[in-house]
Amino acid sequence: MGAELRGGGMLLRIYTGLVYLFLFAPILVVALTSFNPSGRATIPNGLTTQWYSNLQEDERLIDALWTSLQIAVFTALIASLLGLMAAYGLSHFRFPGRGALQGFFYLPMLVPTVVSGIALLTWFGEIDLDTGFLTILIAHVIFALPFTLTIILTSFAGFDTRLEEAAQDLGATPFRAFRYITLPLVMPGVLGGALMAFTLSFDEFVLTFFVAGGGVQTLPLEIYNRIRYLLSPEINAIATIVMGFSIGVLLIGQIVVALRSRRAAEEPT
Amino acid sequence: MATTTTAQAATPARQARNFPTAQVISLGLPTLVVLLFFVLPIVLIGIYSFYSINPETGLMQQDFTWANYERALTSPIYRNIFWRTLGIAALATGIALLLAYPIGYFIGAVVQPKYQGPLLLLVLIPFWTSYIIRTYAWIGILQSNGFLDSVLGWVPGLPTELLYSRAAVIIGFVHVFLPIMILPIYASARNLDKRYIEAAYDLGASPVKAFLRVVLPLTMPGVVAGIVLFFIPTFGSFVTPQFLGGTGEQMVGNIISEQFKEAFNWPFGAALSIIMTLVVVVAVTLFFRFADVEEIYGS
């Protein structure tokens, strides 16, 4: 049986390797192309940083990057705050319809983003809210909330509400008990949620496409427009930077988590 | 008089018990936000889907007509597009499952725990990078004289022009959404108690039987979640067919987008949106019912 399994294991290993290649090939091709003097996705016959230098003068692109960063930061703040509130409420109170309410917060995941996008566009028109920075932010928050809620709820699942009772019992007001006991203990989830919301917002395209209006360009919108109308080689450079940035955020998050758990493991018990 | 005073004195305490402010605020604000910026907008396009366009002025008028739904469901053009969308999404989902299941199982149940984290991170990295950019990358790979040609061009008989074909659209979908299918399968494979498999072997089951009778049913919740998570964005997509497909690969998402961005027939676009949402909701519900996830979780 062991040999049989090992043979199967080897096949599985090769298969896994091929799927990873499939997942990473496009990313690597873009990165490679960004240094290709021909500007085309081929095996390069030289290396250049020309496309990167061109970016520095591209004010539209830099403006779009700046807008995206701002929206991503606000989305991270608001979506993790709302996620924290909802997770707190869902994990602390027992009431009829609690499960339904949790499902309610996940509704935006169930509807295709095209539909959410046009629905929001229509709604903003109806309530006379001009499309722009604010409408993009609102759309991103709604989109990110189910994700932040999921991550923060996981933190609360491991949280013992008796700790709050103990704090109040020792004289802390409910608010101070939350501030000094609950919040520090669910903070990893809140940070993880914020990080997730940041990245989701930073890369979000479909909703933004509908609710941005004409005035504000985010980076994915700008990239989309360029892909659509003029296939310029600079796209590969900006794409490589954006991917590098997103991967960097992910890796930093992972490293923080890893350090945290290592520190916990190192303490003698 | 005395009774009134007592009643008044008792009120704050009772109110505090029935409406704990923390509960109202913590759940009320997120509920309000979702209600205001998700539920009401969806309801609004539901209403719009019954409006019509005045053929003379080209302006939207508020009446109640089933014409938009009728057009969407009976016109052969749109019926075709619906079936095509469903077909492409189903095929992509099926192929993705064939790729995702072995990987998810491998990471979750085969490799040593210390490799699980890094391998999972490698799945997350593509997921964490921009959808637009990853779709764009396939243009460069698949176009004629693109990367694939430059690498495999010497192999005779390979199709040189893959871009703007259904194959390209499906490759794009599988690549872009594969990670979100791997994650739940990985999670259920990791929670799989290996003693069940050992018990199956012990009772004389062949590896194939052990897989079909033990491993697959126990990882079913992950598979169902993976399929649902993959199907929804695929079915509703409009960027992938727009970038990678030809005119023959237009999906419902493209038509909806067109109605709002170009044709300015919002009522019709709204009707298409409602139909799309209903298809997704029905598909997801049926799928969960069919797969009986509750029962699997329960046992």
Add this chain to the structure above:
Amino acid sequence: MAESDVSIRRLYKRFGNLVAVDHVDLEVPSGAFVTFLGPSGCGKTTTLRMIGGFEHPDSGQILIKGEEMGNRPPHRRDTSMVFQNYALFPHMSVADNIGFGLRERKVPKSEIRERVQRMLELVELTGRGDRKPRQLSGGQQQRVALARSLVIEPTVLLLDEPLGALDLQLRKQMQIELKRIQQQVGITFIYVTHDQEEALTMSDRIVVMNDGRVEQEGDAEEIFENPRTRFVAEFMGAENVLDADVADRDGSSARLRIGTRELTLPKALPDGARTAAVVVRPEKVRMDVPDGWRGTVTDRVYKGATMSYLIRLDDGTIVNADVAHDDPAHRHDVGDEMMIAFRPEDIVVIPDTKGA
């Protein structure tokens, strides 16, 4: 009555259809170690949590030092709770855990340090202040929880099965330790447990609860020697609780029928009582008497100092009798027949007025 730290009046609490606490009246004397004893679901923990302010009564009153608590929240009550799982703050050091209540009370930093130090000494954890709770053993965590509650000098310390998670040996040790600390600090302790031995070891007063009601209240000896209800007798571990019918009675005596025979009791029983439970300790069962209940030995267990016999009487009742194991006069094998009896002064009779 002595001064009361906690007075409970007609306390009532329901969860849905379940009545958790059913009109309980209770006085907790100042400085006493009082134990709420009963099986799970008897209302003891709910009562404790209502005293602490974690649950609000549906009706009735709780007075602490004569002051009505109403729905006052925990942080405005002069009580402190030691939780079943200790509920130590995992992200704070032991010293910060203990100092938490003092910081909330805006006590100056230097004083906090000093008082935390004294508490660490009291619970014998000097030098462990910098550790995180998870670096301590279960018993040590338990002491930290105790210190954290004691340091704020509450009027009443509430303890919710605090030894439940410890192994038997450590539990015995901590029982003595807890009693010592209670006597040293002189604070009123209200202790909740389902373990009657634990209750007997530590308590000045025991309140036996069942189905949300107080079954009996008294000191350890009283509860153990003179159970007032059949439930108390059985819960305190009485091995022989026999069914009896009241055959006859007058103003100063009563005759009880137990199985096939009768027994005259030299005291009056209440008017309503038609049946009664008779409690007799195994060592008070007299074996090999010339005239009494006939029975057969069905089992024999060697218990070190004593030999324990299970005897089945003619009507099927099983009686447990203990004799010194080296007493040759009462040596029997399984299957032996003999007569047994009890003296009226050796039994406790619990008249059942409810069944009347």
